[in-house]
Amino acid sequence: MELPDSIKTLGEQVEAGGEITPAVELFDAYPVFAAEVAQLFTRPWLAVDHVSRLAADGDYFRAEVGSRSIVLVREASNRIHALRNACLHAGYRVCEEESGRSDHLFCQYHGWSYALDGRLTDPQLRPELTDRSRFRLPHYAMRIERGLILVDLSTLAPEPPPPGPVDLGAIPEALAEANVSSRKRYPTTWNWKYLRHLLWASPELAFGGDECSDVAEIGPLSFVALRGDEAALVRLCPRFPGHTDVEIVRLAVRDASRPPVNGADPIEEGLRRHGDAIAAAPLGVLDRAFYEWYWPHLSRAQSS
Ligand code: FES
Secondary structure (H helix, E strand, O other), rough: OOOOOHHHHHHHHHHHHHOOOOOOOOHHHHHHHHHHHHHHHOOOEEEEEHHHHHHOOOOEEEEOOOEEEEEEEEOOOEEEEEEEEOOOOOOOOOOOOOOEOOOOEEEEOOOOOEEOOOOEEOOOOOOOOHHHOEOOOEEEEEEEEEHHHEEEEEEEOOOOOOOOOOOOOOOOOOHHHHHEEEEEEEEEEEOOOHHHHHHHHHHHHHHHOOOOOOEEOOOEEEEEEEOOOOEEEEEEEEOOOOOEEEEEEEEEEOOOOOOOOOOOHHHHHHHHHHHHHHOOOOOOOOHHHHHHHHHHHHHHHHOO
16 A cells, blocks of 8 residues: 555654654645554444443444444344445445444445344345345454453455454453443544544543543554543544544442533543643644654554
8 A cells, every 4th residue: 555645754753763854734634644544443342332322122322433434233232243334236335323222233325124134134226136135235343352342354254254263452352341431432533543543642531530440442443441440442533634523421339420510521621721732733742752642553554
């Protein structure tokens, strides 16, 4: 894969060890974003939510990473699927809603229907497709560990691919029984790199700015922050070069979550302050440490 010049120049600066002067394209250009989707965002693993979000058979929700859309669906308690959210007919989404419950998936564009395991059940207006067993939405590799739904966007196959290993660090087993105390999405008009830099450097922000005792990083776009009997799953959702959502799922074991402080949301406040820093010096926010993490992921494209 040929990398955009702005990334190659950045890589040369990282390897030279001197000053780094990033190009503006690194934060607003679609070719850069496309290279990041292919080389970085799809690396294993991505923690998408807590399993309690799929509490009943038929529950589903949608997760987005760049141009990739995934639908997580529970067929049965031991059959949870991570399906590519793209109709086999012409690629439209089979799941438009953020979340819901149903006994099937339905593409609104021309009416094709799918079972919850992705099998095509009713190809409207295409009665000649009599052997439907060959038609099914592809599955991403996924696993549920310590109550977290983990998806590997690098592995896609007609049948659920065998999941690879994952390192969950200090995340306690008890998280499997945790309750979700809040789930909130924060939309921003920033490139994802600004948000990763902020949140990975200040994981306590996921608790509203209080202390954080440990962090378990899960792939390039998600981590779990820990504090006593509480945890916060933080997931970046890069939508476009200049639009990134942050989703924070607060989890509490044994009703341990501290009551929210009334008034302004401290997470929103922290993001707003970071926005001021970005506006003041958009090319100066990220440091060498960030680029030394970033470049090795992207440089793999040159050798593949
Ligand atoms: S794109 Fe789904 S039915 Fe046509």
